[in-house]
Amino acid sequence: MGTRPKARPEARCPIRPGEPCTLCQLDVTGPQDCGLVYLVMHDDELREGLHRMSAPTPPPADAPGTDGRS
Numbered sequence: 001m002g003t004r005p006k007a008r009p010e011a012r013c014p015i016r017p018g019e020p021c022t023l024c025q026l027d028v029t030g031p032q033d034c035g036l037v038y039l040v041m042h043d044d045e046l047r048e049g050l051h052r053m054s055a056p057t058p059p060p061a062d063a064p065g066t067d068g069r070s
């Protein structure tokens with residue numbers, strides 16, 4: 001009776017939320033040694049922008065039900 005090999009967890013790209021790491025940078029083994037991830041995560045403005053991008057989008061101000069009236 002054989003055991004199935006465990007699948008390795010898929011690394012996620014912190015720069016592209018919800019997407020897997022595709023090793024798009026040269027000489028990287030994943031997000032842990034990705035220079036782009038390092039640069040973005042160590043820059044306050046870029047990190048904040050990334051968090052804004054990955055946050056759920058609020059409905060437009062003129063959407064029905066957003067002004068207190070129906």
Ligand code: SF4
Pocket residue numbers: 012013014015016020021022023024025028030031034035036037
């Ligand atoms: S190499 Fe870096 S930028 Fe490219 S997908 Fe992986 S984590 Fe994201």
